[in-house]
Amino acid sequence: MTLDVLVIGGGNAALCAALMAREAGASVMLLESAPREWRGGNSIHTRNLRCMHDAPQDELVEAYSEEEFWQDLLKVTGGLTNEHLARLAIRHSEHCRPWMFKHGVRFQPSLSGALHTARTNAFFMGGGKALVNAYYRSAEKQGIQIQYNAEVHEIELENGVFKAAIVRHKSATGELIRTERIAAKTCVMAAGGFESNLAWLREAWGQNELGEFPADNFLIRGTKFNQGTLLKFMLNAGADQISDPTQAHMVAIDARAPLYDGGICTRIDCVTLGVVVNKNAERFYDEGEDFWPKRYAIWGRLVAQQAGQIGYSISDAKAVGRFMPPVFEGTVAQTLPELAQKIGLNVETFMATMNAYNQACVPGRFDHTVLDDCHTEGVSPAKTHWALPLDTAPFYAYAVKPGVTFTYLGLKTDDTTAVRFQNQPSPNLFVAGEMMAGNVLGKGYTAGVGMTIGTAFGRIAGQQAARAALGISESEPRLAQQVMQGTADRDTRVSA
Amino acid sequence: MQILQQLTQEAQALGRGEILLTAPEKEVARQLQICNGCRYCEGFCAVFPAMTRRLEFGKADIHYLANLCHNCGACLHACQYAPPHEFAINVPKSMATVRGQTYADYAWPKALGGLYKRNGLTVSMALAVSLSLFLMLAIESNGTLWGGPVQNGFYAIFPHNLMVSMFAPIFLWAVLALTLGVIKFWREVTPATSGAPLSSPAAAEAAHDALRLKYLGGGHGEGCNNEDDAFTLARKRAHHLTFYGFMLCFAATSVATIYHYLLDWPAPYDFTSLPKLLGTVGGISLTLGTLWLWRLNLARDPNHGDAQQRPMDRGFIALLFFISVTGLALMLSKDTAAMPILLAVHLGMVMALFLTLPYGKFAHGIFRTAALLRFSVEKRQPSKLALGGD
Numbered sequence: 001m002t003l004d005v006l007v008i009g010g011g012n013a014a015l016c017a018a019l020m021a022r023e024a025g026a027s028v029m030l031l032e033s034a035p036r037e038w039r040g041g042n043s044i045h046t047r048n049l050r051c052m053h054d055a056p057q058d059e060l061v062e063a064y065s066e067e068e069f070w071q072d073l074l075k076v077t078g079g080l081t082n083e084h085l086a087r088l089a090i091r092h093s094e095h096c097r098p099w100m101f102k103h104g105v106r107f108q109p110s111l112s113g114a115l116h117t118a119r120t121n122a123f124f125m126g127g128g129k130a131l132v133n134a135y136y137r138s139a140e141k142q143g144i145q146i147q148y149n150a151e152v153h154e155i156e157l158e159n160g161v162f163k164a165a166i167v168r169h170k171s172a173t174g175e176l177i178r179t180e181r182i183a184a185k186t187c188v189m190a191a192g193g194f195e196s197n198l199a200w201l202r203e204a205w206g207q208n209e210l211g212e213f214p215a216d217n218f219l220i221r222g223t224k225f226n227q228g229t230l231l232k233f234m235l236n237a238g239a240d241q242i243s244d245p246t247q248a249h250m251v252a253i254d255a256r257a258p259l260y261d262g263g264i265c266t267r268i269d270c271v272t273l274g275v276v277v278n279k280n281a282e283r284f285y286d287e288g289e290d291f292w293p294k295r296y297a298i299w300g301r302l303v304a305q306q307a308g309q310i311g312y313s314i315s316d317a318k319a320v321g322r323f324m325p326p327v328f329e330g331t332v333a334q335t336l337p338e339l340a341q342k343i344g345l346n347v348e349t350f351m352a353t354m355n356a357y358n359q360a361c362v363p364g365r366f367d368h369t370v371l372d373d374c375h376t377e378g379v380s381p382a383k384t385h386w387a388l389p390l391d392t393a394p395f396y397a398y399a400v401k402p403g404v405t406f407t408y409l410g411l412k413t414d415d416t417t418a419v420r421f422q423n424q425p426s427p428n429l430f431v432a433g434e435m436m437a438g439n440v441l442g443k444g445y446t447a448g449v450g451m452t453i454g455t456a457f458g459r460i461a462g463q464q465a466a467r468a469a470l471g472i473s474e475s476e477p478r479l480a481q482q483v484m485q486g487t488a489d490r491d492t493r494v495s496a
Numbered sequence: 497m498q499i500l501q502q503l504t505q506e507a508q509a510l511g512r513g514e515i516l517l518t519a520p521e522k523e524v525a526r527q528l529q530i531c532n533g534c535r536y537c538e539g540f541c542a543v544f545p546a547m548t549r550r551l552e553f554g555k556a557d558i559h560y561l562a563n564l565c566h567n568c569g570a571c572l573h574a575c576q577y578a579p580p581h582e583f584a585i586n587v588p589k590s591m592a593t594v595r596g597q598t599y600a601d602y603a604w605p606k607a608l609g610g611l612y613k614r615n616g617l618t619v620s621m622a623l624a625v626s627l628s629l630f631l632m633l634a635i636e637s638n639g640t641l642w643g644g645p646v647q648n649g650f651y652a653i654f655p656h657n658l659m660v661s662m663f664a665p666i667f668l669w670a671v672l673a674l675t676l677g678v679i680k681f682w683r684e685v686t687p688a689t690s691g692a693p694l695s696s697p698a699a700a701e702a703a704h705d706a707l708r709l710k711y712l713g714g715g716h717g718e719g720c721n722n723e724d725d726a727f728t729l730a731r732k733r734a735h736h737l738t739f740y741g742f743m744l745c746f747a748a749t750s751v752a753t754i755y756h757y758l759l760d761w762p763a764p765y766d767f768t769s770l771p772k773l774l775g776t777v778g779g780i781s782l783t784l785g786t787l788w789l790w791r792l793n794l795a796r797d798p799n800h801g802d803a804q805q806r807p808m809d810r811g812f813i814a815l816l817f818f819i820s821v822t823g824l825a826l827m828l829s830k831d832t833a834a835m836p837i838l839l840a841v842h843l844g845m846v847m848a849l850f851l852t853l854p855y856g857k858f859a860h861g862i863f864r865t866a867a868l869l870r871f872s873v874e875k876r877q878p879s880k881l882a883l884g885g886d
Contacts, residue, residue: 037580044576047536106716108539112548125715126574127536133573133725258583263576265533321881325551327533 003029004469005462006165006184008152008230010034011041012128012451013433013458014190015135018144019103020462020479021188026469028144029182031165033151033191034225035172039132041192042222042406042434042450045263046128047111048121049455050448051093058097059109062119066090069120072446076294080243080442088415088480089440089449092456095488097122100455104134116293121448128451152191153229155429157237160421162187162429185469188461189419190433190454193407194228195248196220196260201404204245210307214402217309219253221403224260231410231435240412240420243438249445250300252276252311253403256328268398269323271299272386273368274315275357276400278306281340281350283357288375288385297405297445304402311400312343314354317392322368330396339395358389406450408438415480417461428468432461456483515555520593524562525553527585530577537571539715542705542871543587544571549879556688559598559681563867565591566711568720569800570727579799592802599859602684604676611855616807620815620852628844632837641836649764653836654843656762662843666850673854678862682870689870690877698872705872706865709735723795731792737785738816739861744778745823764830776827782820786813812857819845 005021007014010032018030032039052069053060069090073081097107106125110118117123124131139146149170156163164183171177194200201215208214235241257266272292276299278284285302289295303311333339340350360379366372366388374387411419411431418425433454440453463479466472482488517525528547531537538544543565550557567588577583596612603609635641635653650659705711712720712732719729752771755761765772790813793806822842829835852858 106539106718108715111535111538112545123539124536125539126570127534127576129576130536130570130574137726261576261581263534264536265530265577267533321551324535325529325532327530 001027003027003182003184004186005029005465006182006187007031007190007462007465008165008187009041009190009192009433009435010039010146010148011190011192011433011454012043012046012131012135013454013461014041014188015043015132015139016455016458017188017190017430017432017462017465018139019135019142020459021466021469022139022142022144022462024463024466024470024472026466029184030139030144030146031150031152031167031182032146032148033170034148034223036148038223038225039136039148040129040223041226043132043454044127044129045222045261046124046131046448046451047264048117048123048448049093049096049451050120050446051097051122051452052090053094058122059107060119060122064120066094069093072294073440073449076297076444076446077440077442078444080444082439085413085415086440088460088483089453089456091486092459092479092483092488093452095483096455096459099459100131103138105131106134116291117447151229154233155187155230155237156181157429160419160424160426160429162426186428186430186465188417188430188432188458188465189230189234189411189435190431190458190461191230191435192223192226192228193248193434193437194226194231194245194409195222195404195407196224196226197228200228200232200245201407204409205304208305212308214304214309217401218250218304219255219257219262219266219401219403220260221251221253221257221262221264221266221405222260226406226434228407234411234419238421240423242410242412242436243408243442245407245409247408247438247441247443248300249297249405249408249441249450250304251296251403251405252299252303252313252400254326254328255310255399255401257401257403262403265327266403267296267324268313268326268400269296270315270319270326270396270398271296271313273319273322273388274313274390275354275383276311276313277345277350277353278303278311279308279345281345282353283379283381284311286381286384288383288387290371290385293447297447299400300402300404303400309402312345313398313400314339314390315396316390317394318388319396326398328398330398332394332396334393334395336390336395339397343397343399354390357383357387358391361387361389405445406434406437408441408443410434410436410438412436413439413457415460415484416464416478417457418464428465430461430465432457517555517558518594518597520590520597521555521558524558524590524594527587527590528553528558528561530583530585531587534577536576537574537587540570540574541566541568541711541715542868543591546871546874549874549881551881554688556684558594559601560685560688560867560870562591562594562598563681563863564871565595566709566720566864567592567801568712568714568731569797570714570721572797572799573721573725586799588800589802592800592805595860595863596802596805596808598681598863599855602677602681602863603855604673604680608673608855611852612808612859613804615811615852615856617811617814618807620811620848620856623851624815624818624845624848626844627847628841631840631844635836635840641840642833649830650835650839651763653839656756659843663847663850666847670850670853674859674862677854677859678866681863682866685867685870689874692873692877694869694873695876698876699869702865702868702872706861706868721797721800722792723797730788734785734788734792737781738789739785741778741781741783741785741820742816744774745782745820746778748772748775748778772827775823779820779824779827782816783824786817786820789813790817808857811852815845815849815852819849 004026005028007018007030018028022028108125151168152165154166167180169177205215253266337347340347360376364373376383376387413436417430419429437453571587577585600609600612719727748771826838826842
């Protein structure tokens with residue numbers, strides 16, 4: 001008997017698709033390219049999903065309306081988004097948690113040190129790996145066939161119709177064991193972006209005016225398994241493209257973070273409490289523009305645009321205990337010149353920058369929990385909030401590099417998640433997760449929206465694939481329709 | 497050269513009055529520095545909320561957190577940095593290693609702390625068997641080991657005063673050693689946990705959390721991990737059967753003691769008497785609980801906790817199991833020829849338990865309760881940190 005639905009990928013979107021397809025009655029196989037201990041792609045590093053809610057829901061406080069969510073998304077993407085798909089993901093986020101709960105995902109209150117997210121983001125208890133574990137347990141229980149070390153590098157297409165996937169089965173150490181052709185009635189691709197592929201990043205970012213290849217200094221915050229193999233194949237096969245290869249979720253992270261899988265703990269969260277200088281000891285952006293959760297995702301790109309793709313986050317004793325403690329010890333000095341010397345910056349320029357900043361700070365009422373009135377005057381770039389002179393020893397420096405979370409280059413799709421060829425939707429090939437997140441996220445990022453997109457389109461893709469495989473009538477309501485019409489499950493009680 | 501340098505540094509640190517961390521303590525400090533930058537596990541238990549109140553981890557903090565950890569395993573399976581990740585985070589294991597060390601560190605008298613490392617399955621069983629044999633020999637030398645006069649109950653074999661003189665010193669020693677040990681622990685961790693005194697609400701909450709084993713509930717109440725990443729209530733329930741079974745047996749003995757001394761009503765008692773009822777229910781519960789714990793222990797993911805302490809865990813489980821089984825058998829053997837032998841075996845087991853009590857797995861309940869009390873105190877104090885950055 002031919003397999004109904006083949007799911008390629010092993011992260012949140014792939015698991016959501018597999019579970020939905022199975023629930024709809026299809027036989028399902030899931031192919032994860034990573035070994036079991038590394039399964040889950042970038043989802044294992046996530047911690048929450050951004051959720052719309054009109055009233056307090058479980059751990060979510062107050063309200064976060066569709067409109068506010070949409071405006072936040074509009075702001076960070078600068079309009080590079082598809083409003084219909086964005087609103088679909090937003091509305092779906094109000095409905096999906098009971099389903100997640102049913103498959104074993106548990107939620108916890110907003111984490112300490114994450115003050116601004118208690119209203120907007122639902123945190124997974126134990127984080128993304130606990131979520132991934134829960135989905136895999138549920139998938140196994142429901143008879144979904146799961147294969148690890150199974151990388152799809154090619155699929156057979158006939159006029160936009162999916163026929164089969166060609167799978168490389170690998171040993172635990174990554175050696176090719178055998179190649180297999182797996183046929184299925186329909187297929188969901190949710191195999192991630194190409195962020196782990198250093199050569200592709202180098203090619204995409206090219207050379208800057210200094211002759212540097214900026215991507216050579218990038219670190220990858222997540223899995224090393226998102227090589228973009230399938231994405232590249234699909235683009236070469238003529239699938240319609242969305243976004244461009246330099247767009248990505250990029251964060252400024254500790255320069256000492258590992259090349260892959262550094263995850264969340266390598267973030268440097270003291271940017272808003274001090275200043276950031278580049279290799280030339282000069283400031284280059286307003287460190288106090290907005291709350292850190294709304295700004296952390298632009299700093300990777302900002303640092304990528306600096307010489308040597310490196311920045312130095314400078315703070316003083318006043319900041320200690322006000323930000324998430326960094327994983328690696330910072331460079332400490334009793335004076336600012338000593339600090340500059342220790343981190344290898346030109347002391348004179350550094351002091352000129354620091355003195356200019358310190359003198360520009362206008363006294364105000366410092367309050368890190370609001371957009372306060374501590375700002376600079378007469379210095380460029382300005383620091384518009386939380387600007388306090390750096391004058392209290394000891395002084396701290398953290399070197400930061402661009403950390404790529406995930407790339408936005410993907411496949412263009414619609415609310416059925418069908419892959420499109422020359423603007424014609426495929427009848428049986430669907431896409432979800434990072435491979436299509438660029439439809440909603442043309443650029444920028446807001447915390448937790450990746451999981452919002454992955455869960456919404458993963459579930460829709462799974463249902464669509466099952467419907468196509470089982471020949472379910474078009475008159476049966478689709479999840480996307482139910483969500484948009486407000487007829488999807490509204491039972492939102494999910495706390496234990 | 498490196499070793500010399502390290503020794504010099506350590507000597508200098510000692511000279512400055514700094515407290516040096518042992519290798520397992522340094523490992524906990526290293527891991528918590530990473531955990532503190534992640535915090536995804538905050539909802540599972542008390543350890544992570546306690547961790548987020550700190551930026552640095554000194555010896556006392558580490559001892560406190562190690563004993564607060566219930567080794568439930570949830571954070572290991574949820575960890576994005578668990579092996580094979582190069583950060584190699586395994587909080588249950590690193591905490592268990594330090595916990596084992598603290599039992600020895602706080603043991604009274606200190607010289608006996610080393611017993612923890614040797615108090616395994618073999619030692620506890622060997623001790624129990626040899627004590628049983630010794631008691632059998634003692635009975636045999638009176639010619640009553642098999643077929644002697646059994647109608648007059650246990651005291652015909654071992655006169656009451658002899659039993660008391662054998663058990664009271666051992667029992668009192670165990671109580672004294674454990675009390676002094678936990679006082680030492682309390683004194684060390686109190687300044688590191690706000691220094692505030694114990695209040696009644698804090699004590700009530702800690703008692704509730706200890707008696708209900710809240711932190712084997714996984715934060716969502718669906719249990720902790722045993723063999724894999726699935727949650728199970730089995731460990732919690734097996735612990736409850738064991739603990740409450742043990743307490744019922746203890747209550748049976750206490751009631752009998754009251755009967756004997758205050759009511760002048762010596763044993764033997766009927767099957768429907770309070771000591772017998774408590775002992776029977778307790779014994780059955782203890783038997784089932786320890787059997788269950790044994791099975792769970794064998795099936796346990798080897799990455800949970802410190803594998804070197806497995807023998808200590810199993811020695812304790814086995815002793816409790818044999819005590820309950822021989823106790824129940826002894827009760828059923830009343831008025832039969834097997835009674836004297838069973839009495840000797842049961843008493844040998846009980847004696848072995850109390851002898852090893854202050855230097856074995858029993859200590860985990862005492863030290864963890866103390867840590868829970870400090871947790872309930874500390875969480876009621878305002879945090880010194882104001883992390884608003886994220």
